[in-house]
Amino acid sequence: MFVDYAKIYVKGGDGGNGIVAFRREKYVPMGGPSGGDGGRGGNVIFVADEGLKTLLDFRYKKHFKAERGEHGQGKNMHGRSGEDLIVKVPVGTVIKDDATGEVIADLTQHGQEVIVARGGRGGRGNARFVSSVNRAPTFAENGEPGEERWIRLELKLLADVGLVGFPNAGKSTLISRVSAAKPKIADYPFTTLVPNLGVVRTKNGDTFVMADIPGLIENAAEGAGLGHDFLRHIERTRVLLFVLDTAQTEGRDVLEDYKILRTELEKYNPELLKRPYLIVANKMDIPEASENFRRLKEAYGDKVHPISAVTGEGIEELIEKVYELLQQVPEDLYVGEERVVRKYEEEVPFVINKVDGVYEVSGKRIEKLVAMTNFNTEEGLRRFQHAVIKMGLEDALKEMGIKEGDIVRIKDLEFEYTE
Template structure:
């Protein structure tokens, strides 16, 4: 039997920004031409978009990696690199996108949020044409493109319905839905008949209609993940109220009062807010009880739950008894409730995470080598695109160290003039209040050496 897929885990990666180009005009009648290196193109975005023709996450069942196109590098003659293509990922409405390791919400693809940029592509780097000044007419450095952002995300589909049908398996929820709405669920006499939430629209004369979802039958321990508990319980989170269907005839030997209590316990165990939603009880299958027993069991349920504000209806999906009264009651309750759709607010911001990771650096002292060691991804990239053999290029890099607070951190470690600072493949002698810091030594096999 096919399994409804409402949860998936995938990797997404935006495009890297193209690198700025280093070049100079070389024309026959223009000796000593100025810099003309073009800018890199922007990397592609990762965009999630609601597709109303999709109702499952089956396309993502086996995971995978979804990557936008990188921006192209700049070129000579001020040519701008081509922007990378965005990648659009289509999902069903109601999909919640979460950061995988923390479970924090990135975006909720429901209601008015039909399209969202989840990861932005890296900005293209400036070519050397941007760095020419009156005192620096031949800059031999350009800006690298911003890196891509990679993230593992969880996709969770939470159906959008006004009312959720809850109850144990085989209590008649699917039959109930087929009788009251336009939904046509498969119905059979075995547990877990419904393996996916089924939506139906209830139309009423002279009353407000509503959308109802048949949430697959729960079992005890569902809130702890037993069976398919978590897979089903998440679909109740968006509903505004619940119809709790119970087998009043005890056709499977269970006590209906114990059933109601057990399901409510599972709802509270999964999410306390769910258990506080308005609820109405459909004491179902009364057609299978003798007349005298009908009144007795219904009264027992009413005595326990109506003082708690939970209305109880005696229903039969076979004869239709009690169904219309229940539906009109639900419609009235919904109309009196404030219109407040359940939308999961953003808790995780990928851009902030990427920026913090890119800008992070460490400044430590290596006592064995008697050197101060500076490391960080942004510093490493800048080294790779700066010509430190040039006095102007070195001044440019030193300004970068000052602007990013790296020299301040060295001072906090009580660095002294003449001490050695090592930044990846380069070693420098430290001098205060100097226009430049002379290079003491350079590793010729450094991968960023230019």
Template sequence: MFIDRTKVYVKGGDGGSGAASFLRQKYMPYGGPDGGDGGSGGSVIFEVDSGLRTLLDFKYQQHIKGSRGQHGQGKKRHGKNSPDLVVKVPPGTMVYRDETSELIADLIEPGQRAVIARGGRGGRGNTRFANATRKAPKFAEKGEPGEELTIILELKLLADVGLVGFPNAGKSTFLSRISAAKPKIASYPFTTLTPNLGEVHISSGRNFVVADIPGIIEGAHQGTGLGLKFLRHVERTRLLLFILDTAGTENREPLEDFNALQRELRLYSEKLSEKPQVVVANKIDLPQGQENIEKIRKNLPQGLRFFAVSAVTGEGIQELLFFLADELDRLEKEERETVSEEKLQDKERKIYRRRDEPEELSVIFDGEAYRVKGERIEKLVHMTDFNYEEGVERLQYIFSKIGLEERLKKEGIKEGDLVRIGPMEFNFTEEGF
């Protein structure tokens, strides 16, 4: 089964909690704090595996969670960090944040990795909070929660050449002729229901990958036929090869087919329609195909490379493949030069975020409670162990330092109103929370 788009929930492992412990040994009945820190949770990391070609695994694994870090213990024993969870994905996988459609990662090269959900850091033990004025802290931090998000995985197959053509134009036969790929071939429309990849070997060290994109018809950019489901796979190719049924075996005009394909690609993406293109007149082994070769050649846009071939007999195939290999070499050289120039420009205009830049804090009244939003303050509440009075006092002190009470009053909060921060609820009083 070919799956190229799916939704997955991902969560990094929570950090382990720190320990609130005191040294108790013979002759040292009142030793100082010795609680160890918790270990960090495991991050969820996606890694490209060149052996994969589909997102099928994620159809059955829609929840991915990193493991939790170990809790700290007495005698300053720190908890172990949890190992990261490495998840394999096929080349060409794009990861989007579901809520905002923000692109998180574009995974292309074999072995390339991206951290999708970071694990939480371990909570600090009470040893960390001891100082000159607080020599025996009786509290510790809970582990930081791991990052969690829902993502959309979208696969765009990586290929050097994309075969574009109407159903029954001979794309699958052409692919089986030039590579070891064995796509399903039959004489009815939409024989190919999934993209097929084939590797073409020209000579030692000169190989390229061809993708047979399932038949595109008029209205494909709006989802007609297989439509949008497979048009995305053409975006990754360096070069487009238009396969035309020169003999008109489906009672269609080859030139009309070409113009319709150009129109669909342009309506789907202007950038896609600007890719280098080559036109291949297929089925010249048929009498009608031979008659139409010159007519097609003369009516194509000027400067467009044209080849006449027969995918069945192999006529004209070798010349086409050598041209494609040379053209791909040229395009690759241009891409390397462009990428080098872009990297240089990025380095020159890189702006570093100031460490002292204040975090944005927002207060929203939802009709029931005042909800306080802010990554740092929400994590702080998550990591506070409310079983320890000193830990709660520390949290209240931080609230006053960041001006949370004044901010709430500015929003119109009154005595007894409910305040929500992360998973916790508080009742507001003039004396504080």
């Protein structure tokens, strides 16, 4: 089964907790703190693999979590870092953040990889908090939570030439004639429901990849039929072949068919119409095709090439013409999307919203502080209070009119406000 879209959840491993420990050795009185740091959590890494052709595996498994780091130990021993989780995807996979739609990466070459969810850093043990005023700290940090998000995977076929046409125009017959591809061929609309790839060889032994895109219909760009699913695969092709039913066996006008196909491509992505193309007048073995071919030739001249995918008439000449067009377009011109480069933006430490009388505080920095604080120790609690005052949270709450006894909520942490 061919699957070209998936939505999955990824989570980097949580960092291991730092620990509180003191040296307890014979003849070493007052040995001092010796709690080690926790290990870093593993990353979730996606790698492009040319051996995969579909996103089918992601239909059955949708959650991917890397290993968490181990906790620190006494004698200043750090915890082991978590193993990275390697996930293989087909070459041509676009990875997007589901919440924002941002392109995280576009994997267009075998072996390319990207970290889609980073593991959290390990918490520091109490040995890391020794200072001139605190020689025996009794607190340690929890590990940082790993990054988590929902992402979308979209597979866009990597092909040199794309066949575009209405259902039953003869695209599948054509690709089966010029390559070893064996698509399903039958005399009813939408026989082809998935793209097919075939390797085409010229008379000089040169090769290129052709994609048979399932048939389009009017308003495909708005999603009619399976328009968006099909049109996605045209984006990477360097040359377009508009395959037309010149005999008009489906009762449609061949000139109108061509206009509709170009309109749908323009609505989906206007850049597609700037690519080299040929108009393939198919089904020339049927007598009714002659007059319609003449009309096409009058309207579009040398762009029109007559063939019969059934008998093979005109096929060899078409292959040579297509290869000539391919030489005019660099191989990697339409291959990849622009990788998102996140510019530095000053991070807002927190945001406060008052909901039903409760002051809800959110923000990456404040939530990370909560997650990494061990509230079971007085020293840990004191350190947290000092951090939020330094961050300006208390002043911000006072400006919003908070009173003694009001509830403040930060993620899962809830407490009463006191002066």
